[in-house]
Amino acid sequence: MPTVISSVAERFARLGIDAAPGQESAARADIQRLEGLRRGDDLAGVPVDFSHGDVNAFAPIPSAIEHFNAGVTEGAHQAYTTYKGRAEILNELAGKLGEFTGTPVDPASELIITPGTQGALFLAVASCIDFGGRVAIVDPDYFANRKIVEFFDATPVYVTLNYQDTSRSAALDLTGLEAAFADGVKLFLFSNPNNPTGVVYTQSDIASIAELANRYEATVIVDQLYSRLLFTGTEYTHLRSTGIDPNRVITTLGPSKTESLSGYRLGAAFGAPELIQRMERLQAIVSLRAAGYNQAALNSWFSEPEGWMQDRTAAHQRIRDGLVTAFTAAGMHVRTTEAGSYVYPQLPELEIPVSDFVTLLRLQAGVIVTPGTEFTPNEDRRVRLNFSQEPEAALAAGQRIIKLAQRYAAK
Amino acid sequence: MPTVISSVAERFARLGIDAAPGQESAARADIQRLEGLRRGDDLAGVPVDFSHGDVNAFAPIPSAIEHFNAGVTEGAHQAYTTYKGRAEILNELAGKLGEFTGTPVDPASELIITPGTQGALFLAVASCIDFGGRVAIVDPDYFANRKIVEFFDATPVYVTLNYQDTSRSAALDLTGLEAAFADGVKLFLFSNPNNPTGVVYTQSDIASIAELANRYEATVIVDQLYSRLLFTGTEYTHLRSTGIDPNRVITTLGPSKTESLSGYRLGAAFGAPELIQRMERLQAIVSLRAAGYNQAALNSWFSEPEGWMQDRTAAHQRIRDGLVTAFTAAGMHVRTTEAGSYVYPQLPELEIPVSDFVTLLRLQAGVIVTPGTEFTPNEDRRVRLNFSQEPEAALAAGQRIIKLAQRYAAK
Helix, strand or coil, X not given: CCCCCCCHHHXXXXXXXXXXXXXXXXXXXXXXXHHCCCCCCCCCCCCEECCCCCCCCCCCCCCHHHHHHHHHHHCXXXXXXXXXXXXXXXXXXXXXXXXXXXXXXXXXXXXXXXXXXXXXXXXHHHCCCCCCCEEEEEECCCHHHHHHXXXXXXXXXXXXXXXXXXXXXXXXXXXXXXXXXXXXXXXXEEECCCCCCCCCCCHHHHHHHHHHHHXXXXXXEEECCCCCCECCCCCCCCHHHCCCCHHHEEEEECCCCCCCCHHHCCEEEEECHHHXXXXXXXXXXXXXXXXXXXXXXXXXXXXXXXXXXXXXXXXXXXXXXXXXXXXXXXXXXXXXXXXXXXXXXXXXXECCCHHHHHXXXXXXXXXXXXXXXXXXXXXXXXXXXXXXXXXXXXXXXXXXXXXXXXXXXXX | CCCCCCCHHHHHHHCCCCCCCCCHHHCCCCHHHHHCCCCCCCCCCCCEECCCCXXXXXXXXXXXXXXHHHHHHXXXXXXXXXXXXXXXXXXXXXXXXXXXXXXXXXXXXXXXXXXXXXXXXXXXXXXXXXXXXXXXXXXXXXXXXXXXXXXXXXXXXXXXXXXXXXXXXXXXXXXXXXXXXXXXXXXXXXXXXXXXXXXXXXXXXXXXXXXXXXXXXXXXXXXXXXXXXXCCCCCCCCHHHCCCCHHHEEEEECCXXXXXXHHHCCEEEEECHHHHHHHHHHHHHHCCXXXXXXXXXXXXXXXCCCCHHHHHHHHHHHHHHHHHHHHHHCCCCCCCCCECCXXXXXXXCECCCHHHHHHHXXXXXXXXXXXXXXXXXXXXXXXXXXXXXXHHHHHHHHHHHHHHHHHHECC
């Protein structure tokens, strides 16, 4: 198959961000037309931005700022680190990540600190991808997966995650993944817990992914960003500890979400030494390094105060339960989040496009959600909510979503 | 000409970093072999790492840390910004950059905040480059220019900067640049002040670059990282204020060097709205945004205490004068730095490769410099020194470079 390469203009035409989380205030929506679609009075309440978590409601790990300030005071050694990160911090972090995932991490060859988990994901994919090639990604999954693949002029090969049947575990279409590998696809990229559905892959599915990767000599990048925020009854399997060839897997993780350190832009990738070395080479020209002083804040990660993670998890579980109960009672299909802070409810059939509804929800009800079309190439009536919010405000905003959806529901 | 695209393995094989600034401690040099090449006793003295500036010798803008901490205290609004950066900070920064460069900057469409000036440079090139295409870059110039071009499988077309004749202004080979444009090259990338030579382009050369870009409908990315640190007698011309089509130019700048904020990883790109929009789309998948809290530190930039920049500039000029005098006295050719904190002296002909000398200099004299081969595709005996260092230590280390070079000089 000949490699067909797009011009830079063609590539960027594909790379939209107007509906992306956090960009709503900049969206060039056709506000005047939408004003004409308003139905009924505005729905009053505390504004809630479900596109990302609220670090005022769930504050960063307390000692992060102290580590940062100590780094500034220390000066040169913390400001300028090698591209992978400061050796002392890599050493400590490797120990923690090895313990967390159940398989040791060599700080000298298997770990890189990045500007956010997004930075880790971009470098990881860029280190494995052939321009104009093909990459297997999950439908639905984190919106950037598809965009990174397309930026490199590669074609996504979709593998379905079956999550709609809430009576059973979600399941990856392993036949589809094998077919992609058998057809020559050499890279598979997925998030676990899945973003946006909150699904955790079964041990059996993770074992099968490992087995297929080994058999077809494919590389797997697994984004485990939410793997610490596990709700009651959820069992989590780390792909890197399943017998997958250690030279075929990169795991990404970071303290931006559960631990609320997003404002520091810190992440990590660990695994296959050759790929970590490529990522280091690439980081040298992409951003040099994660901000030096910020790296010091990583010392707070996996070293939270006693009980801090348990309290945080329980608080999120209560918000999840409130929202899932409310959406279910309103007849909106939703799966109970197994890990992480996303719910992905399905709106009723509407008389207007979901994209218009999402903007009207912001204008009429002060509620920002992310449309499902960011996560799947298919038509979808779902919206994603990051429920890491002030609990009362989140539940009240959930009610406003339901009310407004009812106003626009197809009769 | 058909586009030939390399495999990912081929691309990364080209992307070396072992000799890059800041990576010396990680370099996999053949230490044992080099130990056998030692000549004479070690040269004692305070170790100096000339690969980058010393933020302990020249501290960050004093208020930067206060702005950062205020950002953390403010919380959510500073942690999560749009991908381009927080609107309030873009507004203030646009005013300062417009005033500094002599042409207004629209904060809504012409400015993006990035993780370091390196981040700005990567996004700018990535937003203009065709995979497998050609890009005009200067010989010599900042090492990442070539590496970014090659990462995208593009071919550098070198345009020579004639800087060796110290009796006259340095001059770009405009005939070469025009030939490249006439041959279909659509992108030109250069640093002004030039890194590594410390040359500032003449007004005439900058005007010619603008005229050629307009005539051949080419885009120019100009890295002005050091354009605030101008020594006595230097006149600086901002390309964006020369009549170049504003849709054809992107300027990058940041507070990492002169202002010593490197540990915060902050930079900016400003200019052509369509390209800034592409950069925003790309930043969304590369690193999301410059770290939110860190962005607050930008409020200190161009708002330094009264006299702070003047003192800093004068202090650097004294170190420059000391080093240039010493190298010249030792018969090492060097051009007097016009702006920025680099000198680029030429070593005598040596009996060993320059790459070995650079490692021996670190082992025997505690001095780290960056070999000229990072900046030019040609053989070169030059080494780059960032002289933003504690003054006495820098001058003593300069003497150790001279002494060790004399030990290895060809007879």
